[in-house]
Amino acid sequence: MKLTKSSCFPACPGPVVTIVLDGVGISPREDGDAVKAARTPNLDRYMASYPMTKLLAHGTAVGMPSDEDMGNSEVGHNAFGAGRVFAQGAKLVAESISSGHLWQGQAWHDVIATAKQGGTLHFLGLFSDGNVHSHIDHLKAMIEQAKQAGVAKVRLHILLDGRDVGETSALDYVDPFEAYLDGLRSTDFDVAIASGGGRMQITMDRYEADWSMVKRGWDIHVLGLGRQFASAHEAIETFRNETNVIDQDLPGFVIAKDGKPLGTIVDGDAVVFFNFRGDRAIEISRAFIEEQFSPFERGPLPKVTYAGMMQYDGDTKLPPRFLVEPPTIDRTLGEYLAKNGISQYAISETQKFGHVTYFWNGNRSGKFDEASETYVEIPSDVVPFEQRPWMKCAEITDALIAAVRSGKYQYLRVNYANGDMVGHTGNFEAAVTAMQGLDLQLARLIPVILEMNGTAIITADHGNADEMYELDKKGNVTRNAEGRTKAKTSHTLNPVPFVLISRENPGYQLRQDLPKAGLSNVAATILNLLGFDAPEAYDPSLIEAQ
Ligand code: 3PG
Ligand code: CO
Structure with a gap:
């Protein structure tokens, strides 16, 4: 993995x-765009005066199946870090189901064998067609296949979305699904929803930001x-009448008959966690797998056959049993730099920490080289982010400025969570504040990078805050009877900025011949800026020598 020194680009x-300004895209429209509505004189100036x-x-x-699929942080950071586009989980699972490959694998055989010995087969995961963490069609295909294989009892534990799909769309999924289950049910096939709750309330925590979410999920689904x-x-309906929260925040619930839960998880059962994306799948998987486990009190660990839709962590091999091979993302930028003596620094707050480490490094939680890599996590607040839209951007900037000034690192990367995490709340005013907070940090950071003779790239992994109002199919803003806009909590399909900031004429310019350039073109650009040629297999650099 030796890199060659570039003859065109001096280091x-x-x-x-x-x-990386997470969730900050460029929308073609004005209304509902918190990025445009915010007063961001610094970002505006950088965008106007640099390439x-x-x-x-x-x-x-x-690497998503189609251009109808929005981007997300996993695929975005994978593309940044790998310099190439890999077919991603959403696509790999869909292909594995349509080719029938999934049913031939050992993991599916183990799951079915367990259920046929009398255990209940449980499916647990994010219940929508968002295609960011999961897809409801994958769930349906597995239920049908289980029925065909002779499984007698299936229980479903559904995590309501409202974050990758419409904020209050849960019943659009639940009602047709109940009708679908009615059609499948027979004297020898017993299938039912057993538990559920909003994905930001139970089960789907990430990066150990709040284990209490996973405990609440465990209590609901398992116990x-x-x-x-x-x-x-x-x-x-009951929760909606009682509270004012959107789907992602609905409390957990247990489906019961005569006071008895329909589907607790017990010894001899099989459990499939059907999310393909790993960040929010790792903690619940650990809870099902680890014999020694301290994050919360589980009670006696049920002996189940546990399978993930994918292997979520390539370093820890978690979980050991999985249905579909994850993309083999190899020879990442981080690995090249580590093996060529370039010191690296990565920083974010908890909510996005794994994005600049684990996702950036091809879904591996470890480092390539302990000595030359420093990863810094600033603990995130555990509050609804519309209450703290500035999040930890100032603290991140403090640490990053110190790292830049230290002169110890040749390559640094940061993810600012604000545009995305606040964008997901659907709160327009908070998203505007988030952008303004970010802008202040850019005004602190960029001058220090320039003072150190460095180069800054401002970019983003996908859009979010750039569209805060739900649009109808024709692209018009959706309004309710009182004329109020409906909040859009999910990501967007919009492109993102790429701004290249350096002190004086650096001897290169942005290429104009790459109209379809995407996130995967950034890694080669970084290598060029560091004075290396990019490996052949990488997508082309965005710069050319002048
Ligand atoms: C989430 O997990 O919060 C959303 O589904 C996707 O957001 P991210 O891709 O920006 O992390
Ligand atoms: Co997001």
Whole structure:
């Protein structure tokens, strides 16, 4: 993995810093765009006075099945870090199902064998067609296949979305799904929803930001401890009447008959966690797998056959049993730099820490080289982020400025979570504040990078805050009867900025002949800025010598 010194690009005399403004896309429209509505004089100035282009950050440009698929942080950071586009989980699972490959694997055989010995087969995961963490079609295909294989009892534990799909769309999924289950049910096939809750309340924590979410999920799904309802529909309606929260924040519920939960998870059962994306799958998987486990009190660990949709962590091999091979993302930028003596620094706050480490490094939680890599996590607040839209951007900047000034690192990367995490709340005013907070940090950081003779790249992994109002199919803003806009909590299909900031004429310019450039073109650019030729297999650099 030796890199060759470039004959066209001299190494930048100072550090090269990639600044990922998570969830900050460029929308073609004005209304609902918190990025435009915010007062961001610094970002505006950098965009106007330095070389800038737009990068594709969604769909096939980042390895999603189609261009209707929005981008997300996993595929975005994978593309940044790998310098190439890999077919991603959403695509690999869909292909494995349509080719029938999934049913031939050992993991599926183990799951079915367990269920046929009398255990219940449980499916647990994010219940929507968002295609960011999961897809409901994958779930349906598995239920049908289980029925065909002769499994007698299936229980479903559904995590309501409202974050990758419409904020209050849960019943659009639940109601047709109940009708679908009615059609499948027979005297020898017993299938039912057993538990559920909003994905930001139970089960799907990430990067150990709040283990209490996973405990609440465990209690609901495994132990059947929680408020009881006759159906998921009833639970959702009741909670909506009682509280004012959107789907992702609905409390957990247990479906019960005569006071008895329909589907607790017990010895001899099989459990499939059907999310393909790893960040929010790792903690619950650990809870099912680890014999020694300290994050919360589980009670006796049920002996189940546990399978993930994918292997979520290539370093720890978690979980050991999985249905579909993950993309083999190899020879990443981080690995090349580590093996060529370039010191690296990565920083974010908890909510996005794994994005600049684990996702950036091809879904591996470890480092390539302990000695030359420093990873810094600033602990995130555990609050709804519309209450703290500035999040930890100032603290991140404090640490990053110190790292830049230290002169110890040749390559640094940072993810600022604000545009995305606040964008996901659907709160327009908070998203505007988030952007303004970020802008202040850019005004602190960029001058220091320039002072150190460095180069800064300002970019983003996908859009979010750039579209805060839900649009109808024709692209018009959706309004309710009172004329109020409906909040859009999910990512967008918009491109993202790529701004290249350096002190004086650096001897290179942005290429104009790459109209379809995307996030995967950034890695080769970084290598050029560090004075190396990019490996052949990498997508082309965005710069050329002048
Ligand atoms: C989440 O997990 O919060 C969303 O589904 C996707 O957001 P991210 O891709 O920006 O992390
Ligand atoms: Co997001």
